[in-house]
Amino acid sequence: MAEHPETTLTQGTPPADTYPRKILEYLEGFLISKTVFTSCELGVFDVLHTAGRPLSAKDVSKAIGASLDGTERLLAACAGLQLLQTHCDDGQVFYSNSDEASIYLIRSSPSSLLQSIQYRSETIYTCWQYLTDAVREGRNQYEKAFGVSSKDLFEALYRCDEEMVKFMQLMNSIWNICGKDVVKAFDLSPFKVICDLGGCSGALAKQCTSVYPECTVTIFDLPRVVRMSREHFVSEADLRINFQQGDFFKDTLPEADLYVLARILHDWTDERCIELLNRVYGACKPGGAVLVVEALLYEDGSGPVTAQLYSLNMLVQTEGKERTAAQYAALMSAAGFTNIQHRLTGKIYDAVLGHKED
Structure with missing residues (x-):
């Protein structure tokens, strides 16, 4: 049976004026996660909270001990993600926390997700680098990710006291919200x-x-x-x-x-x-x-x-x-x-x- 002619003509060829927006957003999803992880790890939101006023990138870079160029780019990305608000004064940009960041990304907040974010960054993100192996093998990837046996599931999950506390803090933040x-x-x-x-x-x-x-x-x-x-x-x-x-x-x-x-x-x-x-x-x-x-x-x-x-x-x-x-x-x-x-x-x-x- 002959192929449908329309299928033959259009296969792999996008219609005019199309743009794969969803696919491109999905491909960049990990960039967003790591931007949030890094901002929390460096204490960006805590610094802005403690200051009690909008700060310049220079102020923030000094407070977190990071390069000015890197800090400028990180703050700009956080503003683009609507985690920070921008304020312009005499041609200079200043930053403050968004309302959501003030509630969920500040270490001292009762609703803080900081520990949950740390667990995702240091444990889940590391495991997900072996997702392809997990799909092929049909089993978890603790041995590849952390060099620990996964025969006893919770011995792997709780491989040290520090890791156990991180996991417990993750669960704590989940139930505080949900x-x-x-x-x-x-x-x-x-x-x-x-x-x-x-x-x-x-x-x-x-x-x-x-x-x-x-x-x-x-x-x-x-x-x-x-x-x-x-x-x-x-x-x-x-x-x-x-x-x-x-x-x-x-x-x-x-x-x-x-x-x-x-x-x-x-x-x-x-x-x-x-x-x-x-x-x-x-x-x-x-x-x-x-x-x-x-x-x-x-x-x-x-x-x-x-x-x-x-x-x-x-x-x-x-x-x-x-x-x-x-x-x-x-x-x-x-x-x-x-x-x-x-x-x-x-x-x-x-x-x-x-x-x-x-």
Whole structure:
């Protein structure tokens, strides 16, 4: 059969007056990330915040100990990305932080993403240099990226105390921004005793006790994580939050009305997810439930693009993947949970709730 003549004529030849805007933007995506990473690493936004007034590139370059030429280019790029505002006075350009930068890119801000940015820059970005290998091999790339064995996933993730704190700070910043939305996606007020499995820094536990003041939350996590959480994140004044050390695949789980698995199941294969959910079901009180918090893919897999990219990140860093609500429901159902529902929050993370019959 002959080729369609129009296909033959137009293949590889763009129509007149076209411009591959999206493709070019995508190709330059890493330039944007590294501009933000570098600006935060050098302390650009902190310097402008501390000054309390617009500064020239010369002022900023002195404060961050960088070349004037490099600083001028970096500030101009940040202004182009709308992270900085420009002010012209007598032919000279001065810079100040944008409103968003003042909230999220300042180290002293309660909503700071600085630690999250550092983890992305130093760990995730490094791993993603081996994305091609991850796709070819179908496994994470910790050995190539950092020279550590990935046989035990969290031994690789938590390869030193400093790296563990960075990861915990990443999770802390995520739940400070998105935590309230996921704990309010369903009415969790009937559940008074909550267990946050792999609760890490305790940020989501704090959101639970803030929204539902009658509940108590036990954070169940590895001994090293519990130690770091007590040292860096959760004060003894948080009387409704307590810790229990253990491995949720091996050790007895605390009895609770509600178990929270926030950004846990996406780390693991389907088989391991069912194994963990079976353990949760066995420990759960009759009439209790499990709340799964994840970035849900659309049922046809067409998006959201953030969840699709996160799924690639799971390939590079873990054993798991992102899933649809139906896929999570199937895993929960296999463990015995019923009346499974999901709620979209409109932000990155969504919620799936499954019940244990009374």
